[in-house]
Amino acid sequence: MRFIHTSDIHLGKTYRTSAGEAERYEDFFRMLGSIVSDAICEQVDFVLIAGDLFHTGQILPRTFARTIETLQPLKDANIPCITVEGNHDWIHRRDSISWMEALSQMGYIHLLRPTRTDNGGYRFDQFDPETGMGGHIEINGLNIYGLGYIGAQAGVHVPRICEAVETKNNILLFHVGVWTFSPVEIGNMQPAESLPLADVFDYVALGHGHKPYVIETPDGRSYAFNPGSPERVNFGEEGYDKGYWLVTVADCKYATEFRRTAPRPMKSVSVSLDGAESVDQALNHLRDQLAEKLNGVGERPLIEMKVTGRVRFHPFELGRERLRSLVEELADPLHVEIKNHLSLVTGRGLEETERRNLEEIERDVLHELIGANSAWKGKEDELVSLATAIRDQVLKGDTEGEELFALLK
Known part of the structure; x- marks a missing residue:
């Protein structure tokens, strides 16, 4: 038997404030479509998606329609697509309709x-095609169990999960990270907590972290696999391998092959403008550095640029749009994110030198505005952090109201 194990597809993600919004939106559907095509070409027995099929729980109707269109060839080929819910797939509001449930009831996935x-x-009931629900499905002698995202205490639940399984030839589909391997900061368990899974499951199909990794038992047997995300989702992922696992099962042994995908080019660059006396001098220096750093970056890349250094002009003079225009001139990117961390030198002598960057200035202004209302006195730091967090999410251009509401809660 053979199957594909992928995860963290993030359908629906885009940059809503970018001119490349529509093309970036399609990147994730193209990636899923290529995996579907590979599954049909390889004649696999099933496909596993270990959570975060969608980028947000509340998706647009067109995202639901495009998902059906992309999964249709898999359904036509009678290749089951077995999934669990990741933290991005969650519905946070009470009585909301789950799009994952709808897909499962329609037969496009087995949730x-x-x-x-x-x-x-835990109790893993047999999957019911009529309702599209269940915790366990059997395919040609392999027993597949599914757990979605259960949060930061996932490791505590491992013994209960293992106790609920009484079959042999088992696979576990689990949206969780493992510390020291996973690059994300939340939703992980310790390696020692995950180890009991190796006694019950022959293959643990992980998701959550966007970097691929393999976990072994102390005697060297590989038992848990994370494919990472096949497309680059966030800046910082340009150094990760991108792909999915193609797995062959023979005589109860699992042979894995990491199949690389072709995600959109991504580049994070940092440029120091330390010592610049004027905006023109800074721009000339910036142009020279960027020309070198962005050479060969690829076609229509995603670019994140951070500018740092102590300068003799006010950082506000080198605004986001001016910096963005320079990057667009040099690299023709699909999307650009700017981080201006310049510091202002207000004095010439060492004792008189004061460094102020944009973040500090913004926080001071917000702190003063919030503190002016006596009802909020004593909570300035908390509310300033909340305001800047919301601002940062909105500037990225890919945040839904649901995620902003979660920050407020």
Whole structure:
């Protein structure tokens, strides 16, 4: 038997403030479509998606329609697509319709979700095609169990998960990271906490972290695999391999091959303008450095640029649009994100030198505005952090109201 294990597809993600919004939106559907084509070409028995099929739980109708269109060839080929929910797939609002449930009821995916018992344990009911629900599905002798995202305490749940499984030839689909391997900061468990899974499951199909990795038992047996995201989702991922696992099962042994994908080019660059006396001098220096750093970056890349250094002009004079125009001139990017971390030198002598960057100035202004209302006195730091966090999310251009609402809550 053979199957594909992928994860963190993030359908629906784009940059809503960018001219490249439509093309970036299509990147993720093209990537899923290429994996679907590979699955049909390789004649695999099933496809596993270990969570975060969508970028947000509340998706646009066109995203749902494009998902059906992309998965249709897999359904036509009678290749089951077995999924769990990741943290991005969650519906946070009460009584909301889950698009994952709808896809499962329509037969485009098989959504696995366990039932919790009264004593806090797990029960993996057999998947019911009529309702599109269940925690366990059997395909040609392989028993596939599914767990979505269960948060930062996932490691505590491992013994209960193992106790609920009584079959052999088992696969676990689990949206969780493992510390020291996963690059994300939340939703992880310790390697020692994950180790009991190796006694019950022959293959643990992980998701959540966008960097691929493999976890072994102390005796060297590989048992848990994370494919990462096949497309580059966030800046900082340009150094990760991108792809999915193609797995062959023979005589109860799992042979894995990492198949690389072709994501959109991405580049994060940092440029120092330390010592610049004027905006014109800074721009000339910036142009020279960027020409070298962006050479060979690829066609229509995603670029994040950070400018640093102590300068003799006010950082506001080198605004985002001016910096963005320079990057666009040199690299023709699909999308640009600017981080202006310049510091202002207000005195010439060492004792008189004061460094102020944009972030500090913004925080001071917000702190004063919030503190002017006596109802908020004592909470200035907390509310300033909240305001800047919301601002940062909105500037990225890919945040839904649901995520901003979660920050407020």
